[in-house]
Amino acid sequence: MNEQNLHELEEKSIYIMREARSKFDNLAALWSMGKDSTAMLGIARKAFMGKIPFPVIHIDNGIDFPESYKFRDELAKKWGMKLIVAKSEIREEMSGFSCCGSNKTDALKRIMKEHNFDGLIVSIRRDEHGIRAKERYFSPRDMHFKWDYKNQPEELWNNYSSKEKGASHLRVHPLLDWNEIDIWNFIKKNKIPMNPLYFSKHGYRYRSLGCTHCTVPIKSNAKNIDEIIKELRVTKVEERSGREQDKEKQYVMEKLRSLGYM
């Protein structure tokens, strides 16, 4: 994995977040209590004089890790977040990606409409999955929250899209250029509080965090950030190999994105 220049990555992300705050009337951010979205909030504090000047949304399907709920409430308080917990409907029986997918999209649609959010910060990275590699920094979503991946708007230099006709909102992706190891370097350097599930106990830890149903731990003895970084420097396995939904065929992944989930 290639470690990039943190300074440049941060500057770009800060620029994008400031641009988002300025452009949109009602900006919000998605937070999953995972390392990426937490790092994103850390970057926001650097961009806005220690404040997080937009509401933070947690789409909660109710079966998240207890450690994540605890981490959420503690950090939200510490960083003075305006936290919105949007409960997503969960059904008795579900399978495959619909368990974490479509229900979360519905909850997101509901909360976006309720608050009239026109911009949404999402912490995806290009290196997470091939499909994400094609995302723009500012990416419109239509009324049905679909991603028209075959017909994306232009994004030249540092000129980013604004709301266009037919778009319900724009997604803002400040972490697009970051690698997994860059995120950890940032977390280490800035002492960002982290979900304890990332660190090893009994020889296992969680590399990528979804809900309790979808997340599978990996074998690892990395007990702290330094050890995680060391581990990442050696590994060639892609991060999300522990997430059930990603094992679906590539085409399905694109459909998921175009459906507005993720």
Next chain:
Amino acid sequence: MLCRDLMAAIKPQKTIREIEQLQKEPTEENWKKALKIIQKGKYYYIYYPSALKGKMSLSSAYAIIYDKSEKPIFKVPILKKTKNSIEGATSYLVGLDINRGMIK
């Protein structure tokens, strides 16, 4: 891999009234009543038995609560029944840590 065989062998030690009530009727009220007892545990581990079949069934899923020596003490559901629907309820386990000793 999750150790499904071990799960069959675990027999929770005590049968407590509040826990029994909760298992029968996982309503908000019963969760609240059971909370104090649940919080006496130290670890949890959640099992999704239907996952082996590629499905997700909330009603058959459950969490085993362990004490500080990782001994299983009782079993709780992970959902909550409201008037019209069901909700996930793992947030009631906040304060406990996941028992990674159960991962195999």
Next chain:
Amino acid sequence: MEKYVITMLGEKDHGKSTLIGSMLIAMDATTGDRIREAKRYSKNNRFEPAYILDSFYEEREKEMTIDTTRAEFAYNKSIYELIDVPGHLELIKNMMSGASNAEIAILMVSLKKGEGFRPQTKRHLFLSSMLGVKSLIVAVNKIDLVNYSEDEFSKMKENVGEYLKKIGFNRPVEYIPVSAYNRDNLISHSNKTKWYKGITLLEAIEHSARRMRKDSSRNRGLRAIIQDSMIDGKAATIFAYISSGTIKTNDSVHIEPFKTQVKIKELYVKGKRVKIAKEGSNISIRCNLNSNLIQRGGIIYANSQKSAYSRSFNAKIFFIHGLLDRRSEIIMNLNNKKVEAIISDINGFTNPSNGNFKAFKNVKIVPNIVVDVKMSLKSPYPIERFSEYESLGRFTLYSKDKFVGIGIVK
């Protein structure tokens, strides 16, 4: 590690994607999983390196790039990101988006009969110089299909060189005979082109990167672009991006086009208070100014410098959509600031697919030609020459809310 962005240019089938795939394999920058998957996907049992790249399902089915594809490899403590862009004219918007952030470009031009240096390739070249490419590597591809002929290579080199001269491209150019598929001259010198005494593609990439590093330490005047402001009681905090130069606490600056004088009381970078901030930094400034006077899009200048703001200026514009003529109203997007303008004069146009310039005054502006115009602004705004302050001298164009083209200030 430093990262350098390199855009691929050239037509479909000339080998852009194959080159990237081959580089990734050669530089051990891909996973066994991907190679296996690519092998499985390759038709006719001929392994196609391009399949290693992240593509849309439709791109693989149709065997063409629709939107930008990225891949990166590390070498000698630097990261090189290769961006593959679509070659098709209809997808030029995607090509421009991908190429706009690259300072280095690799042009693939095929020696295969029936392919060659064609209008589409010429258009890519012209556009990339408008987009700000500073270093060009011309990979003369499929040398294996012409028997590794030195003659064919030289002819192509001359051909391309002539066009570059015609369009006034005066940046460094390197010509390399390659076979993207067989990896000739990509990483190491091929023994099939013993007549070629130049550098390999990898070396050319490294040299270009080194040149970028040297270039960026130029001494230029202060230009900071205001993005936003935040009110904190009486004091205003200005958020700005230093596009060039440096700024220090206690500096006196002026903000245009508002003609406002400001003294920098407090300066912050990434949340920390600093005395000095350099080019490339996003800063927060605290000063005693009513925030109503500080608007997004304002440009901060050092007091020692007069701003070059104007009501009208000459520009080169490239349209991808629509029809315009003299007196047409248009919106410029300059660093995310929308500026209203009118095309006040047309001085001539260049056809980028052959580089020919014609000094016609009374033309309609149609897609895919580069037009020399005079633009007038509704209200004065700081404008700089592209050749001097790149990021203040380039803009995207919108008509009726639709993206219609790009322009640079002459």
